[in-house]
Amino acid sequence: MKPHGPIPPGFRADPDGMLLIGGDRADALADMAGDTPLFVYDSAMLTTRVAEWRAAMPTEVQLHYAMKANPYPPLLAFMAQLVDGFDVASGGELKAALASGMPAGDISFAGPGKRDRELEATITAGSTLNLESAGEADRALSIAGHLGLTPSLAVRVNPDFDLKGSGMKMGGGAKPFGVDAADVPSLVRRLLDAGADWQGFHIFAGSQALDAAAIAETQAQTVALAAQLANKIGATPPLVNLGGGMGVPYFPGDKPVDAAAVGNALAATLATRDPILADSRFAMELGRWLVAEAGVYLTRIVNRKTSHGETFLVTDGGLHHQLAASGNFGTVIRRNYPIAVAGRFGVDAEETVSVVGCLCTPLDRLGDQVALPRSDVGELIALFLAGAYGASASPATFLGQGAAREILV
Numbered sequence: 193m194k195p196h197g198p199i200p201p202g203f204r205a206d207p208d209g210m211l212l213i214g215g216d217r218a219d220a221l222a223d224m225a226g227d228t229p230l231f232v233y234d235s236a237m238l239t240t241r242v243a244e245w246r247a248a249m250p251t252e253v254q255l256h257y258a259m260k261a262n263p264y265p266p267l268l269a270f271m272a273q274l275v276d277g278f279d280v281a282s283g284g285e286l287k288a289a290l291a292s293g294m295p296a297g298d299i300s301f302a303g304p305g306k307r308d309r310e311l312e313a314t315i316t317a318g319s320t321l322n323l324e325s326a327g328e329a330d331r332a333l334s335i336a337g338h339l340g341l342t343p344s345l346a347v348r349v350n351p352d353f354d355l356k357g358s359g360m361k362m363g364g365g366a367k368p369f370g371v372d373a374a375d376v377p378s379l380v381r382r383l384l385d386a387g388a389d390w391q392g393f394h395i396f397a398g399s400q401a402l403d404a405a406a407i408a409e410t411q412a413q414t415v416a417l418a419a420q421l422a423n424k425i426g427a428t429p430p431l432v433n434l435g436g437g438m439g440v441p442y443f444p445g446d447k448p449v450d451a452a453a454v455g456n457a458l459a460a461t462l463a464t465r466d467p468i469l470a471d472s473r474f475a476m477e478l479g480r481w482l483v484a485e486a487g488v489y490l491t492r493i494v495n496r497k498t499s500h501g502e503t504f505l506v507t508d509g510g511l512h513h514q515l516a517a518s519g520n521f522g523t524v525i526r527r528n529y530p531i532a533v534a535g536r537f538g539v540d541a542e543e544t545v546s547v548v549g550c551l552c553t554p555l556d557r558l559g560d561q562v563a564l565p566r567s568d569v570g571e572l573i574a575l576f577l578a579g580a581y582g583a584s585a586s587p588a589t590f591l592g593q594g595a596a597r598e599i600l601v
């Protein structure tokens with residue numbers, strides 16, 4: 193038997209033992225959707241999560257949602273009402289963000305390979321470009337000149353530090369992301385001389401960290417770096433985007449980030465900031481911490497079989513919807529995401545099984561030798577933490593399978 197990650201708090205069963213998501217039975221949701229596999233996103237959990245963040249953080253810090261984590265349009269429209277801005281990573285995401293009701297001025301676009309048409313669409317919309325290189329700055333200025341528009345431009349800084357303990361490091365050393373810190377002052381002066389509407393800095397050092405102290409240390413370094421750059425430039429950045437980094441507990445032994453500790457440390461950092469940042473606004477940019485726990489992936493068992501003494505539950509889902517849960521999205525060692533039999537939620541485990549997908553590859557494993565209550569063909573398996581980097585971060589067309597259904601409840 194191999195352990196699985198902790199089931200997020202807040203999930204419970206009805207008297208029949210059926211998992212409830214947003215107050216609805218998992219089997220009723222699958223019926224309502226018409227078929228499985230299915231992603232269900234619980235809007236009440238999104239609201240709670242944002243409220244939790246706001247209660248923990250200093251009020252002067254804004255919350256931006258990195259929509260790469262989950263761009264499902266109804267969820268996006270819901271999040272647009274809850275947060276202060278969206279971070280997008282492509283022209284396609286920009287279009288979806290604009291359609292969600294988020295004001296164009298509260299959308300920023302970071303990404304190392306923006307094409308001219310994406311620069312043009314962002315400038316035309318009046319959203320902010322987080323510039324990732326001097327070359328990109330030249331192209332943005334020239335496109336804005338042709339359009340006769342003043343572009344909103346921030347500079348994404350490649351800091352000389354990374355976020356310790358983060359699953360994905362986005363700063364420190366040679367990186368395709370951002371402008372090396374040493375080159376930022378001259379670039380910002382050039383933007384100001386060109387008459388651009390300089391929006392400040394975007395400094396994103398890493399993601400998926402669970403250690404509050406590491407996040408706090410990175411935020412302190414980030415504020416110090418912003419002050420140092422601002423003093424070199426001789427101008428106050430209107431906005432300092434501090435990046436994100438708050439992760440979620442996917443695996444056995446993982447503990448949730450202590451958001452209050454991050455907030456308290458950030459309040460102390462901001463209280464003692466360099467005077468050049470006195471009038472700056474601050475923001476954090478979070479994806480998975482906001483949406484991962486609100487999502488459940490429901491997949492139906494289509495076959496139960498044994499091979500060499502091992503029991504396999506073969507489902508109608510798989511890595512084509514849940515690449516990260518299968519261990520094939522940037523993980524070195526495969527470990528089990530939280531998983532349950534939806535119809536016997538909270539019941540003690542009775543057997544050790546491997547839950548696999550319907551693809552003919554050994555990579556397609558959703559639960560490896562996990563202990564679960566007994567389940568059979570036709571029953572639903574629930575995979576948790578499916579609200580982030582699930583549907584949109586998995587190869588849905590692989591083997592002609594197609595996308596999963598999605599609903600927001």
Ligand SMILES: Cc1ncc(COP(=O)(O)O)c(C=O)c1O
Binds near residue numbers: 279
């Ligand atoms: C620039 C940027 N913003 C936001 C995020 C979202 O990170 P997470 O979903 O871990 O919060 C990422 C993730 O890689 C990123 O690169």
